[in-house]
Amino acid sequence: MDFTATLEKCRVMLTEGAVAERLRRRKDIELHPTLFNTPLVNNDYGRQCMREIYRQYREIARRAQVPSLLCAPTWRVNIERLEAAGQSTELNRDAVFFMQQLKDEWQDETSPLFVGGLIGPRNDCYKPDEALSIEEAEQFHSWQLHKLAAAGVDVVICQTFPAVSEAIGVIRACASIGVPCIMSCVINRRGLVLDQTDLAEAVRIMDEASGNSPLGYMVNCVHPTFVLPEKQPPELFRRLIGIQANASSLDHEDLDGSAVLMQSDMQEWGELMLELNTTYGMKILGGCCGTDEKYLGYISSRIKS
Structure with a gap:
């Protein structure tokens, strides 16, 4: 099945909630300091633990009979980090192959399953001043x-x-390689990308600079209230197609590195997510920090009802 065609015709697509964060809070798992959960794909017990989490998210989408997007844990697996960690340069491939095995096992006509590959910024995702320029990003990523x-x-x-410049470079690199992409930025509670660009303006700039090459845009690692949908121009939602939302409505500086699991009201979170889908057409719904299968399950149950 074709991801682009499925995305275009579906009403909602469920992606995953938190994965690495859930593993980090387990006492029987140790994450890599810079590559996080990715090296676990080459460890029997690590694969088993990740499989359990992915299976929960997969089953939620399957029960609702909606398409499902699960992503290989490759968020920060760039060449710089791999070489510094002394890890195999084929770790991206290994992570994707692990997910493709799950895809082959769990595929279902009533709930088509797709495998995404994650890629993140070179530096701190909450520090836009550390973001790469367009040219640097295109080359580095x-x-x-x-x-x-x-x-x-x-x-x-x-x-x-966290910044439009690095995002444009990555989008251009995707286009030159010929791989479809969705760009997801971090925004603050005022609806601004962290480099202080208004979200609608950021999408316009990125589209203009890339010839509208992304399939669409998302936001992630934010509470759904940060989107401020009622204040956005309607044309934004022709291109803003998804959100992976934090469970907490706290600001990033209050969440980053917190030893305590931060979660706001799950029902309120779920209803806000559903409103972004039903009222504003944001198709891809998933969770980020603080979420688990219960959060995605709430969305799923309401979709099915």
Whole structure:
């Protein structure tokens, strides 16, 4: 099945909630300091633990009979981090192959399953002053994008980008390689990308600079209230197609590195997410920090009803 065609015709697509964060809070799992959960794909117990989490998210979408997007854990697996960690340069491939095995096992005509490849910014996703320029980003991220494309991902999900400049470079790299992508930025509670660009203006700039090459845009690592949909121009929602939302409505500086699991009211979270879908047409719904299968399950149950 074709991801682009399925996305275009579906009303809603469920993606995953938190994965690495849930693993980090387990006492029987140790994440890599810079590559997080990715090296677990080459460890029997690590694969088992990740499989359990992905299976929960997959089953939620399957029960609702909606398309499902699960992403290989490749968020920060760029060549710089791999070389510094002394890890195999084929770790992106290994992570994608792990997810493709799950895809083959869990595929269902009533709920088509797709594998995404994650890619994140080079530096801190909450510090836009550390973001790369357009040219730097296109050059730096091309290596990982080639690896993800060669491994056969259905789509690249560019996640947690804090500045328009680096986002444009990645989008251009995706276009030159020929892999479909969705760009997801981090915004603050005023609806601004962290480099202080208004979200609607950021989307306009990125589209103009890339010839409208992304399949669409998302936001992630934000509470759904941060989108401020009632204050946005209607044309934004022709291109803003999804959200992976934090469970907490706190600001990023209050959440980053917190030893305590931060969660706001789940029902309120779920209803806000559903409103973004039904009223504003944002198709891809999923969770980020603080979420688990209960959050995605709430959305699923309301979709089905």
